[in-house]
Every structure is written in C-alpha cells, then in structure tokens.
Amino acid sequence: MNVDFSLLIPEFILAGAGFLVLLVDLLVPKAQEHRRNVVTAATAVLGLAVTGIVAIATQIDTGERLYDGLLFIDRYALLFKVLFAGIGIAVIVMSVDYVADKMRHPGEYYALIVFAVLGATLMAESGELLTAFISIELLSFSLYVLVGLSRGDARTAEASAKYILLGAISTAIMLYGISQLFGALGTTRFTEMGPLLTGAGGWNLTLITGFVMFVAGLGFKLSMVPFHMWAPDVYEGAPTPITALIATLSKAAAIALLLRFLAEAGSGSVNEWRMPLAVLAAATMIIGSLSALPQTNIKRLLAYSSIAQIGFILVGIVPNTVIGANAVLLHVIGYAFTNLAAFTVVVVIELKLGKESVADFAGLSKRAPVLAMIMTGALFSLAGLPIFAGFLTKFYLFTSAVDKSLEWLVVIAVATSVISLYYYIRVIREMYITETEDGSKLPVPLLLAGLAWVMFAGTIAVGTYPQPFVDATNAAATVLTPWIGL
C-alpha cells in the first residue's frame, strides 16, 4: 500500500492546530483570563486559516483515493474542507466575547471546535462506512463536550445529557446498520457497495435494515424527521456559538456524507430509496415549519427552521442528479452564511440583554439598526426571498426536483415556504414594529459587528453573484458524475 501523505497536509495541520491550542492554553498563566482567551482563539483561527489556504494551494484536479479507498481527496472534499474551516473561524470569532463572559476553559473550547472541524472534514472525505463512522464520532464527541461546557445552567445540563444519550443511541443504530451492510455485501467501501446493491438478488431484509439504519443514524445528525426531537432542546440549551456550530458544521458534514454515500453506493438502487426519502423530506419540511409557528425562544425557532431547511436540502438529494447535488452544495454554502449571520445577532442580544426570546428583539431597529437589518436579511434569506442567498438556492433545489417528476414534493416545499415566512416575519415585526420603552442604544462589540457584516455580505453575494460559488460547487458535484446522472 502506497500512501501519498502529502495529500493529507491540511488534515495534519488541522490536527496539529488543535493540540497547539491546548499547548498555548497551558503556557499562558492561569490568572490572565482575558489574555488566555484571546491567544487561544487567535491560535485556533490561525490554524483553521492556514488549513484552508493550504487546502486550496495544494488542490489537485484528479480525485485521489488514500488507504485503499478509505479516504477520497477530491474537489468534493476540498469544497467542504474550505467551507468547514470558514465555519470554524466564524464560530470562534463569534465565541470570543461569549467565552469571556460565560465560560471557564477557553483552551479546551477552541481546541474542541478545531477537532470538530477535523471530524467534519473527514466525514466529507470518507469513502467507506467505518471511516465515516469514526469521523462522525470525532465530530460528535467534540460537540457533546462543547454543548455541556457552559457554566452551571440547568438548561445546558439537560441539553447536554439529551444530546449524549440520543447521540449514543443513534450511534449504536448506525453501527448496527453498518454491520448488517457488511454482513450482506462483504464490503464497506461505497464504490464497491454500489454494484452489489443493484445485484440481481434484489434487496433482502438484512440489506434493507442495514441501509435504513445507516441512513437513520445520519438522519439523527441531520435532525431529519422522525429523528429531530433532540434539536430544539439542544439548540436552546447549548452555548449560542455552539448552537451555530451544530446548525452549520454538523449539518453540512452529515449532508456531505449522505450525498456521497447515496451517490456512490446508492445510485444503482435509487428507485428503492427515492420514494421513502422523498416522503421523509416532505415530513421534515412540514413538521419543521409547523412546529416553528408557536415558538417564543429564538434559538428554538431557529432549531425548527433548520429542521425545515434540512427538508429543503433533501429535496435536492432525492433526485440523485448532478444538478441536484449542485443545488444541495450551493444551498449548504448559502445556508451557512445565513445562519452564521443570524446567530451572530443572537449572540449579541444574549450577551447584552441576557435573554434570547423573540420578544427581546422588540425595538431592535431603534437600539441597534445595523443588527436589525442584518437579522432581517438573514430571516428573509431563510424564507427564500431575493436578494439573499436563500432565494436562489431554493429556486435551484426545486428546479432540480421537478426534473425528476417530483412535482408533488416541490409543491409541498413551496407551501411550507409560505408558512415559514410567517414565523420569520414575527421576529421582524418585533424588531421594527413593536414599540418599546427602553430605547437606549445597544453597544455592539466590534468583533461581532464585523462578523455579522461579513456573513451578511456573503448572504447577498451568493444571492446576487453566484457564479464563483456555483463554479466551486459544480467542480465538487462533477466528482460524483461517474455514479449519478445529469
């Protein structure tokens, strides 16, 4: 076995950066809390930035398989590698003020974010079930700890316990599914599974349980209905930047893995899984949108809204086409910008007001006009309105589904879009229309203001000048062409 380790330089840098953060944390004296926080954060950001730059600089046009097909280093993985590094940086920048205010262990906190990014990156690269499983575990364990890292808060403890317990169960289910698949097919590599799944014998019970359980395990990470119950509680209880991390990084990584798995292993048997997955997509959209309606806590609202968003993404996965994959990747990018913008605003509100219910947004247009504008933009983007990313990416997703005679799914998607507008508009109404007595200006930390602007600009950029983004997603989606149709 001949492995070209140079292809893995970005991953080595990422792992090294994680340990470096821990080391730096030890070197700065305990008493200097503030300094420790800033230095470790800066180290982590630097590590992620270098990873992203090196990944782009060392990119290769061909797809390489390492370790006999366990890892794929290709344009598909590259897209996610850069995206994940970006998300990691954004979340760390979002965290600096938050950690100073509410957390005890900055070093561990930032290091775990870096390890989560590493896990997510490996998920996008893995071409084999067990590698995928270990990557998922690396991501999940980092997140389990991060969710519970906040200073004594009952909600945090509950969220953490719930996340670990349900996560462990889903892991067990997934592992059992993998064993079934291996038992039935004798291989765990996606590309080798593909032809076997289409085999003449058809799908026997072992194969079906294996396939369903593996996808169900991923469905838990995605908060796909009916595996979505954990999301609102965890979103609410976790430290807000970590909520943002779960909403963007963990979801995107699971999408990356699911899309690759279904394309490389499942393309031949697409007729077996298309309809069930389409039904789940529809259920995810409907339940996500309807459950969001009565929510009064902004983080719970965003949790349900992200469930609905997963439904939209599945609309692009179901057709199993390149155009669909393209749409999914573009939506993931636009969705990351949008969500990070929204969560940055939530972090500011939480830091300054100590609360995060929808009613706390009242009068924000007077108290912090820029934040109100950015939040409005982010919510309109989630609702799929122009000039923001959500408009184009949803349009793209729905177009790809109509191509494969899934009109009914598009009609449901479109209908849930209207429902979603209603609950997003409630937040906007609080910010702009509700009058408040307290009209004092909110001081916005410079770092968070800058981050919010960058994410806002990204949201608009995807929505108005998408060609560079689509070029990147197209290069990534093309990697899947040997398996899926146009």
Add this chain to the structure above:
Amino acid sequence: MSYFERHVLETLIYLPMLAALILVFIPRPQKSLIQGISIASGLALLIMSLYAFIAFDYDGGARFQLQRSYPWLDQLGIAFALGIDGIAAPMVLLTGIVSLAGTIVAANIQRDNKDYYILLFLLIAGVYGTFVSMDLFFFFFFYELAIVPMYLLIGVWGSSSKFKDFDRPKEYGALKLVMMIVAASLLIWVVIIGIYVESGTGSFNIETIMATIDQPGRFSETFQSVMFLMTMVGFGLLAGMWPFHSWSPDGHVAAPTSVSMLHAGVLMKLGGFGIIRIGVMLLPDGLREWALLLFIIGTINVIYGAVSALAQHDLKYVIGYSSVSHMGYVFMGIASMTAVGLTGATLQMFAHGIMTALFFTIVGGIYERTHTRDTLVLNGLASKMKWGTAFFVIAGLASLGLPGLAGFVAELLVFIGAFQTQPILGALGVLGAAITAVYILRLVGRTFYGERDKKWDNLTDLTPREFIAATVLLVPLFYVGLYPQPLLRVIRPGVDAVLAGLGA
C-alpha cells in the same frame, strides 16, 4: 445603438438601488438632504423611463428592444437578460411617473425618512426589474423584491384605523397583504420552474421558450391548462382579482400615502402584466381554455368592486375597492383575446395607475390635515382646498370614464373588445362603469361640496410639494385622454405579437 440606449434598461434597475445605497451612508438627522437625493433620483428615473419609452421603435422594430444580456448562472441557463416589448414600454413609463410623484409625496414622512426611502427605492427597483426582465428567473426575482419591502413600509409607517365595528391595526394590513401576495407568488414559482423544465431549452429566456411552444411534444394542452390557471390566480391576486382581493383595500387603508400610490399605481399592474407575459404569451392554449372564466371573474371584479365602493365611507376603502373594480377591466380586456381588448387592457393599466396615484395623493393630503378619512365627517372641503378638490375631481372624472381623460380611452377599447366576444358580460361591464359614476359623484358631492363643518375652518390647501406631485400625475392623464396615439402605437406591436402567438 448609442451608449445610453444600450444601458438604459439596466440603469432603471441600478439607479434606485444606487439611491438606496447612497442613502444608507447618509446620517439619519439630515432629513432634507435625504429628501433632496430621493426626489432627484425620482426625477432621474422619470427621465430615463421617458427615454426608454421614446427610444422604443414602434414601427417595424424587433419585438423585444433595447435588449441586453449578461451571463449570470450558466449551469442553470439563467442570464440577466433585459428587453421591453410594446406592453412593457408603457409600464416602464408609468413606473417613472408614479415613482417621481411618490418620492415627492414621501417627503411628508417625518419619522426615519432615510429608512423609508431606502425601502421605497428597493420596491421601485423591483418593479422596474419585473417590467424589463426577459429572463423568467429575474422576472420572479424582481417580482418578489418588489413585495418584500411592503411589509415594513406599511407595518412601520402605516396608520392603524378604528371603525365602528372593527379595528384595522397597521400590522394586520401589512401582514395580510404580504402573506397573501407571497402565497400567490409561490404558484408563480411552480409555474416558472414547470415552464423551464417542460420547454426543454435549458434556458429561462422568454424568447427562447416562446420559440418552442409550438413544437410537438412540448407544452401539452393539459400542461398549459393547469399552468395557466395557476398563473391566473398567482398574478391575479396581486392585481386584485376577486375573490382574492381582500388584501388590497385593507392594505391601502393601512399604508402610508406614497406606498399606496406605488402599490395601486404600479405594483398591482405587475399582476396584469404577469398574466400577459407568462399566461398569454407562454401558455396560449391555457388562455383559450380559461378565457371565459377570466372574463366572468373580470366582470365580477368590475361590479363587485364598484358595489363595495358604493357601500364604503372611508376614502381609502372607496379608492381601494374602486381599484379592484378597475382592474376588472384589465382582466376583461385580456380575456377578450382581441387586439382592441388587449390594447385597452394595457392602456387601462396605465390610466388606472396614474389616476389612482392621484387619488391617493389627495386622500393622503386630506388625512394628514384632518386625521380622518370618513366621508360622513368630511364635508365641504372645496372652499378651503381649492386645488385639492380640483385634482380629486379630475381623478374622479377619469375614473368614471369621462371623455378627454385617459380612463375613457382605455375603457372604451376594453368595451369594444368585450362586445366582440362576450356581449352580455361586456354590457355588465358598462353597468359597472355606471355604478362608478354614482359612487364617485356622491363622494365628490358629499366631501368637497355642500355645507362645510366648522371643524374644517382652518384647513389649508395643498402644499407646493403636493401640488407638484399631483401635477406630475395630471399631465399624462390629460395627455393620454386627448391624444392617446403615442401610447397606442407603442402598445400595438406588442399586442399584435401576442395575438399572433394566440393564433387569432
């Protein structure tokens, strides 16, 4: 083509966006600077619109003119393609006129006029974009862009009303309007994606798609039939189509004056325009199938709107229902599928846009002075508001179709078209015009003439600003009424091309 000609259409979209962007960087307290920039931009928009209208070659030119196309998203076949035909050209002109009048009237806004103008210009950019887009994706993009700012414009700067039996808080009007229009627009979303996929061209360009309609295997009759019905409801709702019209009066009652002007003046026209652009041009078989239904609904609109206006005594409700009634003529004209009727429908959109904006200018002025719109309370304003009365009466006369004003030409053409195909429904339409005369004259008689209440002794006439805004609207109303040729000869090639597509 001169440089100017090549870029005029995109300028119409970029200019309001640029104005909005400049306003972002002007400090809030600089109110008069903000007004100045906004009104100057409004004027520039009118000049550009006039230029585009005049540059349109009505005599043997191409169907879509002043075309520009920039690649935008190749993978999906979306291009930023612009161009106007004979139906879009008058709409561009209309938008220019109403935008200028609207930006002038909006100068009355005291609270946060910066944010107000930013949203107003985004709305204007959306309207222009919809009229000049030749790419269905951008057509829809700008269509939605025009709707989104409405929520905040009405919700923040609107006014809540209390009536005897019910309340209409401004949030209600804003939410109802936006939710209903967005819900309807999603039908259009489905239609656009459907047309794109079914045409098999891999392009969203209207001309490219039109070339494939007649090819066998494309756009089957069932497909066109279903899609047309969705188009009709989706766009019809924005045009105030019965029974989906209820957002319109409620929205107008809540909206601030300049938003009402732009909304009734141009935004509702997007609905009629959309039915022609997508329904008639791309789904001709669908129109043939549903023409009678559209005709009947149009007639109901005319009668129902007029009768409802008769029952109202709030000025904005009267005008709101009168808009519902007048948009009915647009549906009738389209459904007649005759050259005269379609010309009338297009002209009616233009005429109604102008007259209703004029109505709202005056009604807004009255409301700002008296803080009521109740015609039972308002009496004898004429002796105090001479100019206001004059403008209102002229708008009223245009509305009831007095010869010499724009409304007459438009309605006459619609009636001729209607009598050629559905004489009975056409006759009912004329009846609607008669009811219009009743409620308009009654309204004018009660509110402006008659004995003046002591309360209104200190009433002042129009401010110079309001006067100028009203004049901007008055000129085209007379011009088109007395000499409609310039408009008709531009509309004509557009209508002929549409009819050729219909095979009539």
